[in-house]
Amino acid sequence: MMPAPLLEMRQIVKTFGSLRANDRVDFEVRSGEIHALLGENGAGKTTLMNILYGLYQPDSGEIFWKGEKIVLHSPRDAIRHRIGMIHQHLMLVPNFTVLENILVGLPSPQEPLLPIQETLARLKDFAAQYGLPIDPTLKVKQLPLGLQQRVEILKALFRGADLLILDEPTAVLSPLEVEDFFAVLRNLVDKGVSIIFISHKLDEVLRISDRITVLRQGKRVGTIETRQATQPILAEMMVGRAVALDHGFPKGGAAQPLLELKGVSLIRPKVGRVLKDINLTLHSGEILGIAGIDGNGQEELADVICGLIPYSEGQMLLEGRPIPNPTPRKMKAAGLGYVPADRQRVGLVKNFSIAHNLVLKSFDDPPFNRHGFLREKVVHLNAQQVVEAFDIRAAALSQPVGELSGGNQQKVILGRELKLATRLLVAVHPTRGLDVGATESVRQFLHAQKEKGIGILLISADLDELLAMSDRIAVLFRGEILGIVPGEAASLPAISRMMLGERLEAIA
Amino acid sequence: MENMPSSVFSPSPALLRARWLNSLQIILLPFGAVLAALIVGAILIALTGVNPFFAYQKMWEGIAKSNYQVGLVLVKATPLLIIGLGLGFVFNSGVFNIGAEGQLYMGALLGTAIAIQDLGVPAWLHVALSLLGGFVGGGLWGLLPGYLKARHNINEVITTILLNYIAIYIVSYFTHGPLRDNPLAEAALPQTPQVQLSSQLPLIWPPTRLHAGFPLGLGLALVLYLVTYRMAFGYKARAVGSSPAAAHYAGMNTTLIMVIVMVVSGGLAGVAGTVEILGVQHRLRDMFSPGLGYSAIAIALMGNNHPFGILLAALLFGALQVGANNMQALAGVPVTIVDVIQATVIFFVAVSAMIRWRASLPRLFRHKGEANG
Known part of the structure; x- marks a missing residue:
């Protein structure tokens, strides 16, 4: 009973x-x-x-x-x-x-x-x-x-x-x-x-x-x-259907140094050092994961690399050549795509249409721009292609992106950024808040980029995701990198302890 | 997009209905605001002992009785239209310029200073130079708060309001002093001499008072429409207004854009001030504007910041003004009541803009529900 x-x-x-x-x-x-x-x-x-x-x-x-x-x-x-x-x-x-x-x-x-x-x-x-x-x-x-x-x-x-x-x-x-x-x-x-x-x-x-x-x-x-x-x-x-779960992606690949950070620091007035002496090398065809509890400098690291925030000290090199004052435009021209953490506020203009959001970074370049005028037909065609390629579910290309579901919003950003990412991609929490199906397809897109030889910096709070996707994982704690370990399940205990502030040397 | 995959997010009839209602709202709410103001006005008129129906009949006659009256409506609408266009442009970029009044004064000052000189140039050039002076005067008065906001993040609402006072007193100084007409006469009014004939805007629909400033305003409406909705610059400006963080992320120079839109909006207010001098008043008087720069804020809101909406709103305000004057003259409604009715229109327009804003909230709310499920 x-x-x-x-x-x-x-x-x-x-x-x-x-x-x-x-x-x-x-x-x-x-x-x-x-x-x-x-x-x-x-x-x-x-x-x-x-x-x-x-x-x-x-x-x-x-x-x-x-x-x-x-x-x-x-x-x-x-x-x-x-x-x-x-x-x-x-x-x-x-x-x-x-x-x-x-x-x-x-x-x-x-x-x-x-x-x-x-x-x-x-x-x-x-x-x-x-x-x-x-x-x-x-x-x-x-x-x-x-x-x-x-x-x-x-x-x-x-x-x-x-x-x-x-x-x-x-x-x-x-x-x-x-x-x-x-x-x-x-x-x-x-x-x-x-x-x-x-x-x-x-x-x-x-x-x-x-x-x-x-x-x-x-x-x-x-x-x-x-x-x-x-x-x-x-x-x-x-x-509602059988799903493949958490299968890992093949690791390894080409290994040309692509992006190097040497002693990069970010000092914020009143806050202090948000990033401390960051040394990182991202190789082509590699997924470098960044683990850490939210708020330990991950988003700042991404913003610095993508030129949104100027760094205070150190040096950033792309294929061996220094980039003295990176700006979003310069980094875009260098072949960088950026999937930001806050897709609603930063990654998209919510009341703009899907088509317009897809040219957010390229509306000033041909073929979208002629004599200062936006060529709506070309913008529309571009949107049609991306919507098909990324399976974006929407009522119309003119629909404001704010009305789409989180997963489809993320696909709009990916559709735009993967095109720009001819050399490297920075992706922050790319699957946060997405359902199982959308998460799986976002990961497939990222993996396909890696296969093409693009270097990916993957910042995520989801350790399973990092372990499944990354070749190496660096752990960020209070703006500092405490260690870099291989992206395999055996690294999990070390990663967990570094996330709480222990250095890799101290653990080993 | 018939061939797109359908999904749970494709528009249901309910969503389409909601969108349609939203567009209907944009059109209907301003009319509701005017209607509400007229009802309040009718009560006030009745309280003064005048039959409101009689008063409103006189009002309507004032607007549409003759070509002359129609011409007056267009004349009144002209400065409101030109200022409103600039304000719609700047509001679209998320910058709240409350300083059109001051920009109007500074533009009128510089424009008049050029217009009263005997330059010995053809009339079209004299007019063009005066209008350019108006644009520069107003534009500089917009540049200052624009720069302060972009560079030092100083709230533009406060700086533009304060700059209004400064501008009005600067014009006061010039009309009492350096630019005063006939300064030796005992009872000389604080005003400049008349502008040169060569700089006056031609009348284009005699015998009405309609001058070339109105077609200029129509042309500007078209230009601003193209810039805002067809050109890359307008795309950028609207992106900055909708989401500054996204604009920065996309590599747009958000601070430069803010400064540019402030200069354009200040410049247009300056042009409006100069048009008012060259086309109607023919001399710059101390305190010459009855708050045109403030009324234009309501017009931009009512027009939903869209150039064509602003054109309609400016015509409506022009009509109300001319009609109200007629009502005052022929129905004996006190002038203060007329002022109250106009203020009430502005009040209800602001309220209707708030309602429209609030009406969009449930949709946001629903999305939150969807996202967190």
Whole structure:
């Protein structure tokens, strides 16, 4: 006899305009389980959870909580029912201390004063009880992301939570932090908290959850016990067809030095050294991976190489010839393509059409420009070719790129940049936020470039991706390269430790 | 693109309907704004004891009763059109120039200084030189805040507003001092002498007051349309306005573009000021502009920064002005009420621009939902 579920969502429907984000979704959570909600981007996971947290109202459907039907008008209602949610993007005040962040919005027994002493005492209890030690006097902005997430969890527990919703919680963590985090989750379950774990990472879901519900295009595909699940089964449920998973790409290739950085540093006023004495050589036909936790200088490194930010010290050489003051134009002329980290803000002009975005860097050159006028026909033809070659799904070439899905936006950028990348390509987080299918095709495009002898600098926070694609992997920590290792699975422990600040020499 | 692969992202009828509604909005909202202002105006007119229907009848007659009135409408629309074109151009690049009033004054000052000289050149050349002076005067007054924004990231809204005051007082100084007409007379007005006959804009539709400034404005509208939507420069300028980070990434010289659009918009305001002197007033008076540079901001917004939209908006404002004057003269509506109605139009136009902006939010919101799913 099954115990009555803690939570039951029945036939939930939610539409946004013409999009059915949730289409008659059933979902249940048992008391004391970690239930993973799995699906590609856009499958409706976050929508379903936002409904459960009272952020959205469903068009139809019912929610039963501890056996009773409830209606959630706002997160306040959800909190009252002891449902907590940790968002993908943490919602903390960076300038507040841990304690102040936890106090935000808490009712005080001694209004208008804050219950500082009580909270401190209770926080100590909580930290001990749930195994979440933290110094409450530190400012949140001083904490690494892993600890910031811990603050969010404490915040939710403080408000009272029998059910915690975690939206892609591991996206911001390093591999070692993920281990700690999973230990915390198991501890929480032992203390009687149930957990919904949203993810699109198969291996994590298989490791941490008890049951898995898969969503695809707004519909529930099914729910299975984790011990009966395997990666291929889950991938097929997510995508709707069998998928080749994580196969490595052939390594090695030609080895002419293409781009050399010698002692390159970047000093920012008030911030200090963002890049410290970088020495790197990228060879033709090579994929050089750059690993590191977000915010350790990866994006600055890419911007410096592509001429967006002038470097402060050192030297950059292309095929042995120094490039004294690189600018985006110079680097483009030298045969560089750049897939930037922020595709929405930097890589694309969102309200321009697909066709116009595809000539963002070449609109001034023939054949697109004649006597200062843009030749719309040529621009259109170019777009037609790229859209076909890259299988960009769009309603029309004149559609604003802002209306495309993330994967198709990325293909627009790739379609433009791969054409320009006649010698080298810098790609930052090229598959971040893309679904399994789009990720696979982006990786194929990159690999095809490598085969053509183009040198690729691949910056990614996804270690699996780096290991699958890169010939070598350099690890960036606080603007410094701590070591370069071969791009093979055996390097993983060393990479993980370098990501947290150990030098390669110290590890070996 | 019938042969393109269909997908979940191809436009559903709902999406197409949303787009169509959006275009409809761009056209309908300004009309709604005018209608709302007229309703508010009717209430105010009724409060002063005049029958609003009678008043509006006089207003309509003022606009369309005769060729002469139509000519007046076009004359009133001319400076608004030319300033509005420059403002639409600069707003498209994401630079918020509030300084058209000052640029208008500085352009009019330099243009008039040339127009009052007896140069002994043919009329067309004298006119051209005066207009060029107007462009240079206004352009320099736009260059300053443009440079400060591009080079030192100083907010152009603040600098342009402050420069308006400086410009108005500089013109005040010249009309009271160095350029004053007949400075020895006791009761001389603060104004320059009349411009030379050779520099006056010819009347092109006698007996109406319509002068050559209006076709000049039409020509400028066409030029700006081509530059903005057909030329590579306009593509760049719009890219800078929509997404400065993307423009920088693509290797565009964003700071230079900002400076250029500021100079062009200031220059056009200066041309508008000079056209007003050469075509209508024939001398530069202290405080000669009734806030043309500010009204033109509303016109650019109402026209959605598009040259042809700005043309329509300028004609509408010209008509309202001429009609309101007639209403004041023949229906006895106090002049202050007329001012209030005009201000109300501007207010509602601004509100409608906000509504349009807000209306685009749900779409963004939906995309967020899609992306995070």
